[in-house]
Amino acid sequence: MALLSRNSAHRMLLPAAVVLAIGVAGGALLLERPAAPPDGGATPQATRNEAAPIPLTAGHGENWEPVPGFEAAATLPDPTPSVAAAPMPLPSRAVIAREVEVRRGDTLMEILLRLGIPRAQAHEAIASLREVYDPRRLRPGQYLTVELERLRSEEKELRLAGLSLAVDFATRVRLARTDAGGFEAATLERPLLRRPALASGTISGSLYKAAGAAGVPGRTLAELVRLFSWDIDFQRDIRPGDRFTILYEEVSTPDRRQRRGGAILYAAFELGGERLTAYRFTRRDGTTGYYDRSGKSVRKSLMRTPVDGARLSSRFGKRRHPVLGYTRMHKGVDFAAPRGTPIYAAGDGTVTFAGRNKGYGNYVRIRHNGTYTTAYAHMQRIAKGIRRGVRVRQGQVIGYVGATGLVTGSHLHYEVLRDGRQVNPLKLKQVAADALRGADRVAFARRVAEIDALRARLAEERMVAEARAD
Numbered sequence: 001m002a003l004l005s006r007n008s009a010h011r012m013l014l015p016a017a018v019v020l021a022i023g024v025a026g027g028a029l030l031l032e033r034p035a036a037p038p039d040g041g042a043t044p045q046a047t048r049n050e051a052a053p054i055p056l057t058a059g060h061g062e063n064w065e066p067v068p069g070f071e072a073a074a075t076l077p078d079p080t081p082s083v084a085a086a087p088m089p090l091p092s093r094a095v096i097a098r099e100v101e102v103r104r105g106d107t108l109m110e111i112l113l114r115l116g117i118p119r120a121q122a123h124e125a126i127a128s129l130r131e132v133y134d135p136r137r138l139r140p141g142q143y144l145t146v147e148l149e150r151l152r153s154e155e156k157e158l159r160l161a162g163l164s165l166a167v168d169f170a171t172r173v174r175l176a177r178t179d180a181g182g183f184e185a186a187t188l189e190r191p192l193l194r195r196p197a198l199a200s201g202t203i204s205g206s207l208y209k210a211a212g213a214a215g216v217p218g219r220t221l222a223e224l225v226r227l228f229s230w231d232i233d234f235q236r237d238i239r240p241g242d243r244f245t246i247l248y249e250e251v252s253t254p255d256r257r258q259r260r261g262g263a264i265l266y267a268a269f270e271l272g273g274e275r276l277t278a279y280r281f282t283r284r285d286g287t288t289g290y291y292d293r294s295g296k297s298v299r300k301s302l303m304r305t306p307v308d309g310a311r312l313s314s315r316f317g318k319r320r321h322p323v324l325g326y327t328r329m330h331k332g333v334d335f336a337a338p339r340g341t342p343i344y345a346a347g348d349g350t351v352t353f354a355g356r357n358k359g360y361g362n363y364v365r366i367r368h369n370g371t372y373t374t375a376y377a378h379m380q381r382i383a384k385g386i387r388r389g390v391r392v393r394q395g396q397v398i399g400y401v402g403a404t405g406l407v408t409g410s411h412l413h414y415e416v417l418r419d420g421r422q423v424n425p426l427k428l429k430q431v432a433a434d435a436l437r438g439a440d441r442v443a444f445a446r447r448v449a450e451i452d453a454l455r456a457r458l459a460e461e462r463m464v465a466e467a468r469a470d
């Protein structure tokens with residue numbers, strides 16, 4: 001499927017947009033003016049057009065059902081109805097809202113003076129604003145909405161009616177003129193749009209570029225890479241033509257100028273004919289993780305003992321070398337086992353070396369991901385088909401215990417390298433890589449169906465929108 005431009009993505013995904021009018025904290029202090037800020041500020045009117053919610057799954061009624069498992073819902077304030085205060089009667093004035101970009105070196109005072117506001121009034125406004133916001137925090141590129149009014153009786157004089165600006169992703173500050181003639185400032189939680197977003201792309205250069213072109217927020221991309229780091233070495237395994245699909249929650253401001261990636265709900269990679277998938281799922285014990293379609297955890301562990309029935313015969317660390325006779329670092333662990341005992345790949349990966357390697361004898365090295373590599377030494381022989389470049393699965397037999405190289409008896413010398421340095425295999429942090437069982441398994445199957453239906457619906461909407469755009 002073609003990469004989406006942001007515009008086409010927005011065009012078609014807007015119907016799915018969901019408005020959570022996040023409580024207008026202190027909103028009652030503020031009077032809604034006829035000239036609302038162009039980004040909609042906290043007025044419900046401004047967001048209504050974008051907000052027609054469509055059900056997540058058929059038959060769920062017309063209200064947005066939060067997708068279970070999205071933790072973003074817990075990090076944002078609870079949705080509460082937007083409060084619109086009774087409009088102030090404004091029979092004799094016209095309010096003009098001006099959007100102003102902060103330029104390098106600007107102060108708020110300079111901006112207000114430039115707009116023609118008398119200095120004394122600007123002073124008064126800034127003093128009030130300071131109660132909730134330090135105007136020195138203004139940065140170039142930020143936008144302010146300044147509301148100006150012209151009194152009919154004194155046509156020449158412009159009066160500051162109010163101003164507002166985004167402080168951060170979820171907060172605005174707003175200054176408004178009061179009936180008493182002064183100003184009042186308040187902090188507002190901005191209403192945020194939350195919607196499931198589907199992005200996909202074919203990698204031609206880097207994953208980074210392709211994901212950027214598909215509109216995936218940086219934070220979500222980083223999460224995606226983390227998610228698949230056990231299966232994919234992102235430095236080496238990604239090839240032109242590989243594809244990815246990602247379903248994630250997007251949180252944005254109503255004007256969509258600021259977007260943020262929420263939780264990843266589903267992700268898939270197609271790499272050289274192999275397909276990897278991950279579904280987000282929360283187990284009954286409350287832990288949230290990612291599982292492939294069959295319910296196996298996406299995160300994997302390396303085997304601590306990649307050989308059956310073995311006895312640990314030498315630990316990791318300084319020791320007196322049994323052959324050389326002097327003390328040196330033992331950079332792996334030894335497992336004594338009879339000659340011919342099968343040796344397993346400690347994890348999925350790619351063979352980077354298979355052959356004779358000096359004192360290591362018959363030796364195999366496997367790269368598991370961008371971080372971990374394992375090595376197996378002194379093999380009697382290397383298993384058939386195991387050679388450089390071959391992909392292996394965890395538990396696959398890669399060779400047989402022997403006594404080749406610099407050894408006194410038959411054993412497996414096993415090394416785990418993290419970022420190229422040997423670490424103690426027995427101290428590897430192990431991840432619960434077990435498959436989902438029982439009630440979790442049943443709930444997971446339902447979840448997979450839900451997510452697949454959501455993906456299908458979003459993909460269909462996108463196709464319809466693309467067809468319309470042609």
Ligand SMILES: [Zn+2]
Binds near residue numbers: 414
């Ligand atoms: Zn050893």
